[in-house]
Structure formats: C-alpha cells, structure tokens
Amino acid sequence: MHARANRASRAGEPAVLRVAVVGAGPCGSALATLLARRGADVTLFDDGHRPELLVGESLVPAVVPILQRLGVEETTAALGLLKPGVSFIWSPTDQFSFSFARFAPAVPPYAYNVPRPGFDEALLTNALASGVHRVGARARLEPAPQNGDGAELALAPETLAAAPALGGRQPDLVVDATGRARLAARALGIHAQAGPRNDVAHFAHFEGCRWEDEPGQVVITRLEAGWSWCIPLRDRLSIGIVLGRPDADRLGRTPAARLERAIAVDSRLQAIAGGGRRVTSVVTYSNYQLISQRGAGRGWVMVGDAFGFVDPMLSPGVFLALRSAESVADALAPFLRRGAIPSPAELASALDPYAAEQAAMLRAWSDLVAYFYDGRMPALMCAGRGWVGEGSSVVKSAAQGHIERHIALQASGVRTTSRYSRTLLRVLGRHGLRGVEPVSLAIR
Template sequence: MQSPAEDSTTHAPTRDCDVLVIGGGPAGSTASTFLARRGWRVAMLEKDAHPRFHIGESLLPMNLPILERMGALDKVAAIGVRKSGADFPADGGGYNVFRFERALDARCDHAFQVRRSDFDRVLFEHAAGEGVDARQQLRVVSVEPLACGGSLVSAIGPDGPCSWRARYVVDASGRDAFLGGKRRIKRRNTRHQSAALFSHFEGVERREGVDAGNVSIYRHAHGWIWMIPLPDGVTSVGAVCYPDYMKTRRGDSEGFLMRTLRTVPEVAQRMAAATRCADVHATGNYAYECTEMAGKGWVLVGDAYCFVDPMFSSGVFLGMHGAEQAAGMVDAALREPAREAALQQALRRHIDAGTDEFKWFIYRFTSPAMRHLFANPRNVLQVEDAVVAMLAGDVFDNPRVRRRLRVFRALYAVTSLAMLPRALRNGLRRRRQSRVDFSGETLQAEES
C-alpha cells in the first residue's frame, strides 16, 4: 500500500488500492478475501463497528464449500448450531423435515445457524488476516470516476474524511444498496412486497434429536413465520407480513409480533415459555433489485444488487456465492480490461439464473398448491430430492437439479388448476381479514 497522499479538494488523506469494497458483511468479506488471495491490494470499509446486530442467521449447505475455500470453515463451525434440514407443517399435524443429506447430488449434509453479530465479525477479521485493509466505522459518501481511470471513493469516520483511489469498486453495502441508490437503478420488486418484524427469544421449544437445529417455517394468514435456533439457547423468531396486514398494526411492534405469532397454534405452543432477549426490529420494502449489476470499474454483489424474501434462508448464501463469483470477474477484468464487459454480462446471467430458482418458489410459497405439495411431499422422478437441493442452495451449476425443478413446476401447475376454486376463496378471505384483529374488532388502517 502506498503512503497516503493529500486530496486537494477535501484535504483528506488519499490512499491507493486495486479494489475498494464497500461494506464489511458476509459478501464484502468474501469478495475481499478472494481478491486479496489473488494478490490484489484490497481495502474494505464498513460503516458500523463489529459486532453489530443483523438478521439473516441461517446458512445453507452450499455456504460450507465457500467458507472452506476462504479458509474460514472451522471458525464458523465453532460459533454455529448444526442445521440438518428445514421443516414445514404437515397435513394432519406434525411436520415434514427436508434433510439436506437427501438432496440430489448432495455435496454437504448440513449447514449452520449463526448469530450474525458473531458470523460477520469472524469473516471480517478473517479477511483482515488474509491481508485485506479492513476498516470499521468508515461510511462511504461518494464514488466518483477519475479521468485517468478507476474511482475516487470518499468516506467519513470518527477521525474525519478520507479517500481511496481504486481501480475497481465492489459494492457489498447490503440493503443500503449504496451505488444502486446513487445511480438510481434500485427498483422495488412489485411481485413480492412485504415487511418483517423479528427478535431473539430464550426458552423457545426446539425439535428433538438431530432436528434440534432445524429452521422451521410456518404460514400465517398474512405471510409466513421463521424460527431459527441459535447458540446459547437463543432462537430467532420473525414474521413476514403482507403490506395490507401491516397497515392494521396498532400499538407497539412487540405486541403486533406476538399477536401474529399466536395465530399459529404450534408456534404459540413452542413459545409458551419464551422470553424476549433482544429488541424487536422491523423492516419494510422487503424485496427489490437493481436494473444494472455492473459497469466500467464497478460491480454490485449480494443485497446491494438484489434482495429476495429470505423464506428459504437464501440471503447469506446468495451474497457469498455472488461475492466469490464477482471476485473472479474483477480479477480477470483487472488482468484483461478488454474483456470486462463480457465478463460482467456472464456474471449477471449466472447470478440471475440461480436467484430466479429461489424467486419462483418464494412467489408461490403461500399458495394453496405449494402448501399442499410441501405438506405432502412425494419423490416422483427425484423431484423431492431436487427441492431439497434447492433448499441447500444447489441452484447454480447442477443441470440435474434444475431439470427436476422444471418437473416440480409442472406438478405445481397441475395442482394449482385442481385447487383453483380454493385459491380464489382464500384470497378473498385474506383481504377481508386484513382489517380485522384477533378479537374480531375492526381496525383502522394506518397511513401508508
């Protein structure tokens, strides 16, 4: 790293690097680690200080090969709860477990549930150990192109402003979507609008035996609920809700969350002895995407490019997979600049194709047909094994999985036609209930 120089405009110290990564979460640390291992000078700027609270605690089995290639798998295993599968309610009571060991062409038979405060800190520190100039409490405020090529990235922190001249910028700023906002390319996903309320609880009843680390997914009348076992007896519990239902909220967020959870009898039973041990958090405008992924000298990775409803715990995996692939693209583009546009186009096709596999299921998950298929799984033509592979994250490079997921789509279409009258009745009922609370009292919608 060259010695700092003075920026003539801001009088702030200006440093040089090959790649500047905005954001020190999983995607930023992953991209930084792989680029540093390829010999590039990498600076990573995180606006907060680790550890900090974050949602998205459930990893997928396909995270594990990435962590192994990073050299961080043992560190993550030491802070995680082993996750053998995901479970969903079964018709007639109980639940069905989709165990990862049954995935078509299974590569890993488990994943981990992690506190994101610990997980993000571990990966950030690991990146620093790999030679990344990893800095905290530095908020990027601008990225400006330089006449000589590259970008001037300006940031501000406790000691005032500072800046970097970077040949390439990787935006891993998460839901801040820094470049997406600055370039006005961030768009709401109109096919899936929702919001979420969530917190951490002690004393939540867990599954028995090997299923104790499962992520549990439930449907409620206006969305869905997650339960994620974390270390030290803590469980992450949250409710994703449709906008019309969120407008009925009155009083405090905790009361609204608890009332929503109690509408599902098994969730209420598992939380009968639970006590909250963290603040209740809320987030809206859940799903969005950017109309561009990359341009000359910059690329978006993870949530900075696209955020989908985390129904199948895909968020961290998509971020880390995209970051690893983007690191390969940036490495090649820096070595052969003439290939940059083609490399970026190939990266976007790859990321969009895999993400679309998750989106297809997410858009339909609360439908009666999908409820029926998940509650009554059948492994016809290895379709169930392919669905488990999707839940494990194997949606990018396995043609056998993707072909069988097309068979599942056909089964879904046939089931949907058979259940169409029921679907129409459920839609009408949901709209009527969206303005009624749990005691039957009509609520007044809040202003949007």
C-alpha cells in the same frame, strides 16, 4: 494502458489490481478475502455498524463449500448450530420435514444457523488476516468525472482520503457490498425492480422456549396472515414473523406488540415460545424485495444484497451474497494471474457474465419462493403424499424421490438455476397437483 494503470504500476514492478470494497458484511469481507489471497491490493470500508441483531441467521447447505473455501467453517460451527433440515408447518394436518442428509451427496448434508454479528465479525477477521486494509469509515460514492479514464463510479474525496493504502489514487475497481444501502445504485441512479410482496418482518431472540423438533432444525409456520420462522441458535431461539402491512397493523401498534400477539394467537408458536422470554429488542425490516437493473459497469460492480435480495422465505440471502463474492473473485482471477491492470471497460466486459449469472440466480430464487407463497409447493407435497399413500409401488416411490430431490437441489442452493429442475417443478405445479387447490395453501 489506461490512466489508472499507469499510475498504479511502477517500472519493473508487477501491476497490482487495486480494489475498494465498500461494506464489511458477509459479502464484502468474503470478496475482499478471496481477492487479497490472489494478490489484489484490497481496501475494505467498514462503517462499524454492528447492531445487536441482524437477519440472515439461517444458512442453506450450498453455503458450506464456500465457508470451507474461505477457511471459516470451523469458526462458524463454533459460533452457530448445525442445521440438519427444515420443517414446514402449513396447517395442523399439512406438515413436511426435510433433512438435508437425505439428499446427500448431491446436497451438502447440513447447513448452519448463526448469530449474524458474530458471523460477520469472523468473516471480517478472516479478511484482515488475508492482508486486506480495513478503513473504519462510512464510505460515499459519486459518479466519476466525465474527463477521466472512462470509469463511471468513484470514491468521494473524503472517502478516498480516509484510505491511506490508496495513496490518494482512485482504485481500479469499486465494489458495492453495502447491502440494502445500495450505494452504487444511488450514486449512478440505477433503478431496482421491486418484488411482488410488500411485507414487513419483525423478529427477536428468545430464551427458555420449548423445542420438540430436532436441535437446529428450522421451522417455518404458515400463520393466519403471513408466516413465521423459528431458527434455533446455540442458546436462543430466533423468532420472526413476515406479513403484509395491513395485517401487521391489525396485530398491534408496535413491533413488539405484533410479535407478541402473533405468538399468542398461533397454537404452534404459543407451544414453542409461550413459556419463553424475549431477551432482545424487536427488529423490523421492510422493502427488501429489490433487484437492481444493472449489476456491473465500467470500473464498478455490485455484490450481495447491493445487487439484489429476493425474500426471507427459504433463506437464500447469505448464500447469494457469498456466491456473488466467489463469482466476482473468479471473474477477476485472469487479470490477477497475469498481473495486468484492466481498463474500466475491460473490467465491465469481464464482469458482465457475472452480472447476468447473478441476475439469473435471483430470478430463479424468486420463482422458487413464489411456489411457497402461492401454495403450489405445499399443494405438490400434499398431492405427492396422497399419491404414494394410495398404494405404494417401487415406481411411485422412485418418482416421488426424484421430485423431492430436484426440489431439494433448488432449495439448498446447489442447483437453483438448473433448467431441468425448474421445468420439472413448473410442469408439476401445473399438472401434478391432483386436485389439491394451491389457493387453499397460499400464504396471505
């Protein structure tokens, strides 16, 4: 047994895994809940940062089973709005609408749009009800001393002191769930790989908009530069624009001016929001395409955005965050069942497969998102529509249905890493475009 375990377990008592989760976003609260329910002693550091608006409002269908496992689907449904599908408006003539129900039961038939602060609060409340100790503090992490038990990362002294449940002893496992703050990576000097785009996103909530699509349907519109989202919430519409920095600069000097101008110059956005009223400030995000080069080590692990985030296109963030929480909880389950305290090195070995799986998932989403930006996905849709339109047959319809099903399996999060679905898309993206030029449908 290593030093932390000796200190943690008392004679005759089962050893309890002591975990510090830093960050009470969706990922941190979900992981804290799952671990506490399995008997871990979990301390959750919550910096209390609850801005009026947070991105991550549109969820993919694969989130639904995780919400059910956490026991928060009912609360989510009460807070949010059922999301039946997504519409892509690529040009006045190239528009594609998808309903998740069409791909059931392979894909959950719906998802949700949620106001994020309320959703985060619900997940935190759920964690506390599961016996998690909340510490209202902004945590600090630092490299562990070399002469310790082999752990690489430790809570800084004042952070440890702020957590009475830890009794002055370092936890067995430190989880970085700090999102884009990337606390562990910063403390350990771990680099992140930046994605190919250098976009900036501006968004706000509006009231009094005109909505002609299905209630809850998310609408993605390609703009002259970049793209926009419209995410219907219960009583508001979230509108965001995502575009390159030079194009953002050309739209206006301030985030509010840029968002206003983007709405004014796009006929579709103008029809939706022209008569509406902005009811929040405009929030900006940038530098978000980052994937950490390591995700776990001796006595520590990164989850959610702290490990990596791909892109707002297709809304994979909250799913990837909640899925990483599930995977880490599952990887630790054998120790919790046995009542054994693993050494930092044993934890690293147990968590390595999770880190590899999460990295593969992030890569698969990056590849999928690239199909939308470089125009191959809309080109494929146009080619498919043209092909079926040239004279429908049972075989053609079945083939088109098969292709759409595999796209849905990936974009819903249900099987994003499936080798077959990915290969199918790759082959079609190369050979199945039937003369439709992706570049003409690319997002600038």
